[in-house]
Amino acid sequence: MKRPTIKDIAAAAGVSKGAVSLALNGRSGVSELTRSRVLEVASTLGYRPSVTARALSSASADAVGLVLVRPPRALGDEAFFFQLIAGMQSEMSCALLLQVVDSREAEIALYQRWWAEHRVDGVFLVDLLVSDPRVELMSALGLPAVVVGGAGHHGELASVWADDYAAMTSVVEYLKSLGHQRIARVAGLASLLHTVRRDAAFASSVVDGVVVAGDYTAEAGARATRELLAMDARPTAIVYDNDVMAVAGAEVAASLGLAVPAELSIVAWDDSVLCQHGRLTALSRDTFAFGARAARALVAVIDGASPTDVEDVLPELVVRGSTGPV
Amino acid sequence: MKRPTIKDIAAAAGVSKGAVSLALNGRSGVSELTRSRVLEVASTLGYRPSVTARALSSASADAVGLVLVRPPRALGDEAFFFQLIAGMQSEMSCALLLQVVDSREAEIALYQRWWAEHRVDGVFLVDLLVSDPRVELMSALGLPAVVVGGAGHHGELASVWADDYAAMTSVVEYLKSLGHQRIARVAGLASLLHTVRRDAAFASSVVDGVVVAGDYTAEAGARATRELLAMDARPTAIVYDNDVMAVAGAEVAASLGLAVPAELSIVAWDDSVLCQHGRLTALSRDTFAFGARAARALVAVIDGASPTDVEDVLPELVVRGSTGPV
DNA sequence: GACCCTAGCTAAACCGGTTTATCTCCGGCT
DNA sequence: AGCCGGAGATAAACCGGTTTAGCTAGGGTC
Numbered sequence: 001m002k003r004p005t006i007k008d009i010a011a012a013a014g015v016s017k018g019a020v021s022l023a024l025n026g027r028s029g030v031s032e033l034t035r036s037r038v039l040e041v042a043s044t045l046g047y048r049p050s051v052t053a054r055a056l057s058s059a060s061a062d063a064v065g066l067v068l069v070r071p072p073r074a075l076g077d078e079a080f081f082f083q084l085i086a087g088m089q090s091e092m093s094c095a096l097l098l099q100v101v102d103s104r105e106a107e108i109a110l111y112q113r114w115w116a117e118h119r120v121d122g123v124f125l126v127d128l129l130v131s132d133p134r135v136e137l138m139s140a141l142g143l144p145a146v147v148v149g150g151a152g153h154h155g156e157l158a159s160v161w162a163d164d165y166a167a168m169t170s171v172v173e174y175l176k177s178l179g180h181q182r183i184a185r186v187a188g189l190a191s192l193l194h195t196v197r198r199d200a201a202f203a204s205s206v207v208d209g210v211v212v213a214g215d216y217t218a219e220a221g222a223r224a225t226r227e228l229l230a231m232d233a234r235p236t237a238i239v240y241d242n243d244v245m246a247v248a249g250a251e252v253a254a255s256l257g258l259a260v261p262a263e264l265s266i267v268a269w270d271d272s273v274l275c276q277h278g279r280l281t282a283l284s285r286d287t288f289a290f291g292a293r294a295a296r297a298l299v300a301v302i303d304g305a306s307p308t309d310v311e312d313v314l315p316e317l318v319v320r321g322s323t324g325p326v
Numbered sequence: 327m328k329r330p331t332i333k334d335i336a337a338a339a340g341v342s343k344g345a346v347s348l349a350l351n352g353r354s355g356v357s358e359l360t361r362s363r364v365l366e367v368a369s370t371l372g373y374r375p376s377v378t379a380r381a382l383s384s385a386s387a388d389a390v391g392l393v394l395v396r397p398p399r400a401l402g403d404e405a406f407f408f409q410l411i412a413g414m415q416s417e418m419s420c421a422l423l424l425q426v427v428d429s430r431e432a433e434i435a436l437y438q439r440w441w442a443e444h445r446v447d448g449v450f451l452v453d454l455l456v457s458d459p460r461v462e463l464m465s466a467l468g469l470p471a472v473v474v475g476g477a478g479h480h481g482e483l484a485s486v487w488a489d490d491y492a493a494m495t496s497v498v499e500y501l502k503s504l505g506h507q508r509i510a511r512v513a514g515l516a517s518l519l520h521t522v523r524r525d526a527a528f529a530s531s532v533v534d535g536v537v538v539a540g541d542y543t544a545e546a547g548a549r550a551t552r553e554l555l556a557m558d559a560r561p562t563a564i565v566y567d568n569d570v571m572a573v574a575g576a577e578v579a580a581s582l583g584l585a586v587p588a589e590l591s592i593v594a595w596d597d598s599v600l601c602q603h604g605r606l607t608a609l610s611r612d613t614f615a616f617g618a619r620a621a622r623a624l625v626a627v628i629d630g631a632s633p634t635d636v637e638d639v640l641p642e643l644v645v646r647g648s649t650g651p652v
Numbered sequence: 653g654a655c656c657c658t659a660g661c662t663a664a665a666c667c668g669g670t671t672t673a674t675c676t677c678c679g680g681c682t
Numbered sequence: 683a684g685c686c687g688g689a690g691a692t693a694a695a696c697c698g699g700t701t702t703a704g705c706t707a708g709g710g711t712c
Contacts, residue, residue: 003442005698016662021700031660048442052387053698055378056667063423073614075412077599082408086401089426095445097389098422100415116329116374118668119421218599247603273403273544273600277573288399331668342692347670357690379668382697444697 004045013041024049055118064298065097065120067107069127072100074217077244079272080287081126084148087291088124092299104129108137115143122302124148124294125157128193146298146307149290151197158307160294162285164194167315168201168239171267171283174317175237176205179326180265184235185211186224186245198241198269210235214245221245225252229264236326237265243272246280250322261324271318281323285315330371339367350375381444390624391423391446393433395453398426400543403570405598406613407452410474413617414450418625430455434463441469448628450474450620451483454519472624472633475616477523484633486620488611490520493641494527494565497593497609500643501563502531505652506591510561511537512550512571524567524595536561540571547571551578555590562652563591569598572606576648587650597644607649611641 010020015034022029023038030038055061066088068081075081089096097120101107111134114120122144125134128151135155138145147159175183183206188195190213202209212227214220221240225248228235240246246268250260258264268275271284290312301307336346341360348355349364356364381387392414394407401407415422423446427433437460440446448470451460454477461481464471473485501509509532514521516539528535538553540546547566551574554561566572572594576586584590594601597610616638627633 006700007698017699018663018701019661022661025700029660034660048439050382050443050698052378052381052444053667054700056376056382056669056698057700061378070412072412072416075408077405079403079405079408082401082405085424086396086398086426089424090398095391095423095425098411098415098424100412113374117376118378244599247599251603273570273573274603277577277600277604332670333668343669344671344693345691348691351670355690360690376668379697380670382668382699383670 003050004047006047006049009038009042009045009047012045013038061119061121062094063097063120064092064094064295064302065099065111065114065123066126067110067123068098068100069102069104069107070100071102075100078216079274080242080270083287084126084291084294087288087293088295089291090288091292091295094121108134111137111143112141115141122146122298124298125150128154129191130193130196132193144298144301146294146301148294149194151194153309156307158297158301159309160290160297160312161309162290162312162315164197165201167283168198169205170314171239171317172202172205175239175265175267175323178237178265178324180237181326182208182210182233182235182237184228184238185209186214186221186228186238186240186249187211188214188216188241195241202239214241216242216244218244218248221248222252225249226256229253229256229258236263237267237323239267239269241269243268243270243274243280243282246282247274247278250278250280260322265324266322267317269315275318275320279321281320282318283315284318285312330373332373332375335364335368335371335373338371339364387444387447389421389423389446390418390621390628391425391437391440391449392452393436393449394424394426395428395430395433396426397428401426404542405600406568406596409613410452410617410620413614413619414621415617416614417618417621420447434460437463437469438467441467448472448624450624451476454480455517456519456522458519470624470627472620472627474620475520477520479635482633484623484627484635486616486623486636486638488616488638488641490523491527493609494524495531496640497565497643498528498531501565501591501593501649504563504591504650506563507652508534508536508559508561508563510554510564511535512540512547512554512564512566512575513537514540514542514567521567528565540567542568542570544570544574547574548578551575552582555579555582555584562589563593563649565593565595567595569594569596569600569606569608572608573600573604576604576606586648591649593643593649595641601644601646605647607646608644609641610644611638 006017006020010017019030020038023035051062125145126148128147139156145157147154147157149161150159151161151164153159185202212224214224240249246266250266253260253264260266268280268282271282275282297310332343332346336343345356346364349361377388451471452474454473465482471483473480473483475487476485477487477490479485511528538550540550566575572592576592579586579590586592592606594606594608597608601608623636
């Protein structure tokens with residue numbers, strides 16, 4: 001099976017290749033009569049322009065890129081990213097080029113390669129590091145990019161984020177209002193910018209707080225929880241940096257015979273089916289809408305808009321059965 | 327910033343474009359001396375071939391495609407697909423072009439477009455329908471494709487699947503061995519091939535069975551469960567077609583005051599964190615490995631291997647707290 | 653009538669590769 | 683010496699578009 005090309009249309013319509021190109025792209029230089037004839041021929045022939053060829057003439061690649069740095073196995077449990085991707089898709093007419101790599105170096109190399117190969121019109125940057133080399137890279141390459149969830153402004157790039165600082169503060173205030181004093185936090189990866197933000201907010205609003213590092217896995221959540229509950233003055237409330245760790249923590253508490261929320265209050269960051277089912281109080285944000293917003297921002301930048309920062313609505317605390325007065 | 331092209335290398339090495347192409351692709355026609363000089367120049371210049379340009383000359387697009395037909399919102403909860411995608415990625419050196427569309431027609435149009443645009447070297451076909459038009463389409467287009475989870479052989483296409491029939495039979499046999507007679511099934515979408523397979527297996531191994539249709543959502547699972555439990559001779563065991571519906575069903579049972587597993591046994595198809603946490607007996611398959619296997623099959627077909635069928639290992643029944651004797 | 657403009661179109665170059673036809677040179681064979 | 687063959691390289695065509703330079707015809711100006 002052979003696809004019709006611009007040449008076929010030119011021949012069928014009795015005009016030149018150039019005229020067809022002008023007509024199809026709605027540009028001036030051809031008469032309305034010719035344009036309509038070309039369009040008609042194109043549609044009867046079922047013509048579809050080849051992005052490949054078009055991209056070659058330094059036009060659009062009709063795709064945007066997303067690189068995830070993860071051990072592939074771990075990815076499947078992180079509903080967050082899938083929600084995010086689904087949301088992005090909802091606002092994009094173009095395709096998403098997705099690749100999972102296992103190191104930051106590979107990620108950078110891949111972005112460079114995609115750029116060099118004219119494969120993408122722009123990219124999303126997720127999991128922003130404290131001083132992330134990617135920000136510089138994008139500027140240097142001139143590759144349109146949107147920082148997703150990077151809490152704040154980043155160089156010349158557009159940014160879409162939620163205020164982790166305010167959110168953490170509101171969680172702590174909520175717990176304090178219930179009478180909690182000894183509040184603990186099971187944090188995420190320390191290299192990530194939002195972890196630092198949450199750390200800062202936590203430190204400044206909690207008087208008697210302790211932070212344990214985690215890595216978003218159930219094992220880390222369980223281990224951190226055991227550690228916290230074994231302390232002399234054990235905390236009366238724990239805030240987890242994601243849902244998986246929170247659920248694991250809840251199970252540890254149950255296995256130790258601790259009543260939730262009577263003896264221990266639990267809050268999860270990021271809501272999910274897991275939290276809903278486990279009846280955990282969670283900081284809920286609409287990840288799907290967040291992804292959609294990021295996609296809109298990227299499309300705008302690609303279309304030549306000057307990069308802007310979009311602050312997402314503050315995550316909302318959904319109170320379920322896992323939090324209560326001391 | 328400007329990236330080096332094959333022309334720059336040719337100039338720097340003092341040879342022609344053609345020679346550079348031959349040298350870089352390890353083909354004969356250039357002396358070893360020239361080849362090594364070209365390679366050296368290329369590496370010092372940081373040369374990266376443009377897939378775009380290469381694809382134009384009807385070579386590889388260095389990407390494979392996957393189209394999902396879903397309401398985007400619903401996608402985020404389906405860990406299955408994300409696991410699958412993660413697994414695919416683990417075995418592919420090329421990128422995955424992912425797009426979510428909302429109708430079967432759009433899906434077909436997209437496959438055709440990707441083919442016409444030389445965007446992908448091959449595609450995955452998921453959610454196979456009973457007599458799926460895509461199978462014909464791929465053959466007609468000559469686009470390498472692998473049917474994923476399509477239970478059996480499909481025209482000229484390679485296929486990677488698990489034996490749903492045998493799996494369903496084993497689940498039913500297990501329940502029968504516990505003494506269950508009235509067994510119900512909450513099925514998935516009737517248009518999907520694997521639903522039909524499971525239906526057939528269920529019908530032939532259960533004597534006194536009843537099937538209710540669902541659509542994989544929690545709501546459908548709850549509704550179906552209520553319906554089943556309201557029957558005169560209510561079932562003593564229910565097999566759900568996915569984890570989300572099973573968990574919802576378990577909650578309905580709990581809300582009706584029915585003890586699980588004493589009064590009702592529950593089995594979920596597809597294991598997940600949700601099942602683990604809800605302590606549901608589940609039919610577990612390694613979706614990640616499944617995706618990896620599918621990717622290997624697609625890579626092989628793209629490389630010119632003749633399409634083969636790969637049967638995945640039988641899903642394993644992980645018995646947890648939700649099943650027991652009548 | 654000479655001149656200039658512009659609309660409307662074509663031919664051709666270009667993007668960055670691959671591939672084919674062609675050309676040159678050199679060695680081996682009769 | 684004359685012929686053939688093959689290795690090694692180059693020029694040029696090609697893929698399917700975009701873009702630019704250039705050509706032509708028609709209309710307005712003076």
